[in-house]
Amino acid sequence: MKRIYIFFLLIVLCVSSWAAGNMQSHGSISGGGYHFWIYTPDNYDTNQPTPVILFLHGRSLCGHDLNRVLRYGTLDAINKGLALPAIVLAPQNPGEAWNPAKLMAIIEWTEQHYNVDKTRIYALGMSLGGYGTMDFAGTYPDKIAAAMALCGGCYLKDMSGLGELPFWIIHGTADRAVGINESKKVVSYLQSAGKTKQLRFDWLPGASHGALARAFYLKDTYDWLFAHTLADPGRPVERMIDIDNDILKQAYSELRELKALVDEGD
Numbered sequence: 001m002k003r004i005y006i007f008f009l010l011i012v013l014c015v016s017s018w019a020a021g022n023m024q025s026h027g028s029i030s031g032g033g034y035h036f037w038i039y040t041p042d043n044y045d046t047n048q049p050t051p052v053i054l055f056l057h058g059r060s061l062c063g064h065d066l067n068r069v070l071r072y073g074t075l076d077a078i079n080k081g082l083a084l085p086a087i088v089l090a091p092q093n094p095g096e097a098w099n100p101a102k103l104m105a106i107i108e109w110t111e112q113h114y115n116v117d118k119t120r121i122y123a124l125g126m127s128l129g130g131y132g133t134m135d136f137a138g139t140y141p142d143k144i145a146a147a148m149a150l151c152g153g154c155y156l157k158d159m160s161g162l163g164e165l166p167f168w169i170i171h172g173t174a175d176r177a178v179g180i181n182e183s184k185k186v187v188s189y190l191q192s193a194g195k196t197k198q199l200r201f202d203w204l205p206g207a208s209h210g211a212l213a214r215a216f217y218l219k220d221t222y223d224w225l226f227a228h229t230l231a232d233p234g235r236p237v238e239r240m241i242d243i244d245n246d247i248l249k250q251a252y253s254e255l256r257e258l259k260a261l262v263d264e265g266d
Helices: 002-016 066-070 074-079 102-111 128-141 181-192 210-217 219-226 245-249 251-263
Strands: 020-028 035-041 050-056 086-094 115-126 146-150 167-172 199-204
Touching: 002 181, 035 066, 035 074, 050 102, 050 219, 066 074, 066 146, 074 210, 074 219, 086 102, 102 115, 102 128, 115 128, 115 210, 115 219, 128 146, 146 181, 146 210, 146 219, 167 181, 181 199, 181 245, 210 245, 210 251, 245 251
Parallel strands: 050 086, 050 115, 115 146, 146 167, 167 199
Antiparallel strands: 020 035, 035 086
């Protein structure tokens, strides 16, 4: 009986940790689709269009246990105190390249069941999720307001779509898991095609693969995304917000400070 009580208490604690919003898990939208988490902030208003952030994880979180997706990334940042005025979608990849059509099916389902601001849909991911972000945004540049790909690459043969939306590529020069050349190939392609007006790219000296995961815990990351909408004339890219090695090192301390401010408000 004591073990049952402890197990029940752990469940309650896990649920209460999302008191700043609501978390729900969903099965696939259609046969062969992704299972996913959907987060809505505590101030979500069914009468007010709300932005959407699509988070795509890397290979280490692949599988068939949706709880693995909570180990790092946007949802983990929220759980640690980051306040985001957006619906967050976090699908789980079973262990293959991310499929843009399956991801769009989740977006469209969300638009049908929630009041979504269709001019403010964003995507970001790292590693395998960085590939997925590029493939997804490059396939649907007219649907995505802005996207950020960390230490990834692109599987699309025609990558020109990535030059049609505000897009930020970040990669560390010391990445041994996904070589920086994977991102450089995309930049070179867009440069050759003359499609760099809306492109940002940063090569972080000495940064490892794992170091880029800190970006998910930075307020600046989401401020950069939120700075863009499909309604912006010409869809210019925000270039004032920077993310470098020093800023990444401050990610977790910044998050603790933000949480402390929220706790004081309570």
